[in-house]
Amino acid sequence: MKDVSFQLYSARNFPPFAEVLSALGDAGYTQVEGYGALYAALSDEQIADFRSGLERNGLAMPTAHFSLDMLETDPLRVMQIANALGIRAIYCPYLMPDQRPSDAAGWREFGARLQAAGKPFRDAGIDFGWHNHDFEFHALPDGSVPLEHIFAGGPNLSWEADIAWIVRGGGDPFAWIAKYGDRITAVHVKDIAPKGEKTNEDGWADVGEGTLDWKGLTKALAETPAQYFIAEHDNPSDFRRFAKRSLASIQSY
Numbered sequence: 001m002k003d004v005s006f007q008l009y010s011a012r013n014f015p016p017f018a019e020v021l022s023a024l025g026d027a028g029y030t031q032v033e034g035y036g037a038l039y040a041a042l043s044d045e046q047i048a049d050f051r052s053g054l055e056r057n058g059l060a061m062p063t064a065h066f067s068l069d070m071l072e073t074d075p076l077r078v079m080q081i082a083n084a085l086g087i088r089a090i091y092c093p094y095l096m097p098d099q100r101p102s103d104a105a106g107w108r109e110f111g112a113r114l115q116a117a118g119k120p121f122r123d124a125g126i127d128f129g130w131h132n133h134d135f136e137f138h139a140l141p142d143g144s145v146p147l148e149h150i151f152a153g154g155p156n157l158s159w160e161a162d163i164a165w166i167v168r169g170g171g172d173p174f175a176w177i178a179k180y181g182d183r184i185t186a187v188h189v190k191d192i193a194p195k196g197e198k199t200n201e202d203g204w205a206d207v208g209e210g211t212l213d214w215k216g217l218t219k220a221l222a223e224t225p226a227q228y229f230i231a232e233h234d235n236p237s238d239f240r241r242f243a244k245r246s247l248a249s250i251q252s253y
Contacts, residue, residue: 004030004229004250006033006230007230007232012037022057025058027244031061031062031228032061034064034065036065036070036093051085060086064081066078067092067093068092068117082121089186090129091129091160095110100135100146104140108150110146113153115153129183131160136150137170137171159183160187160188160228161173161180161226163189164190186226186229187221191205204233206236207246207249208248214249231246231250
């Protein structure tokens with residue numbers, strides 16, 4: 001597996017980020033992935049300071065999340081942040097429940113909306129795509145699922161495949177990798193605890209300590225264009241424990 005990254009959202013409850021970056025560098029990470037709230041409101045000077053913090057700890061940020069609102073309303077600022085931080089791939093990460101379409105046509109329109117939002121970044125040589133959660137795999141009235149229509153509406157969208165959310169959405173990750181593997185440019189590597197366990201961590205587990213077949217998944221993902229493998233845990237009680245255990249597991253596959 002290529003260099004392993006760490007989604008900084010996993011450490012959002014453990015400020016300050018200066019200490020987070022130091023811990024990640026000490027743990028052996030060389031890359032991190034950013035999320036919108038981390039830098040969207042920062043000044044140019046603050047962005048430069050954050051970049052310096054990354055570099056001091058031997059870290060790069062090749063991938064990042066930005067909200068659809070910011071991507072659509074202020075693409076110039078997104079581009080400025082991406083250039084300042086060395087971001088080479090941008091993924092739109094979420095759609096609030098009250099904004100989600102209810103039928104296939106609506107999801108295709110949403111895919112087209114993403115396609116349009118990504119054009120200035122693709123034109124600049126920055127990869128652009130969608131990051132899934134579970135709702136994209138919940139069946140619509142006609143039996144299809146939203147992800148199919150997002151990609152139909154957005155023919156040039158890349159995919160940051162969050163494997164554990166596919167499973168939580170009721171999907172078979174191997175089948176989805178086989179179907180849309182040519183779009184996968186990044187992967188969220190996370191794990192699901194056995195049923196009833198880790199309830200204080202929302203049922204997530206450190207990578208390698210849960211129920212997903214990451215050894216098999218890694219083999220399947222090796223056949224895709226995926227360049228980035230990002231460790232993530234949505235609610236760890238100890239981000240250092242999660243970071244160290246997960247990195248060791250991922251590097252063993």
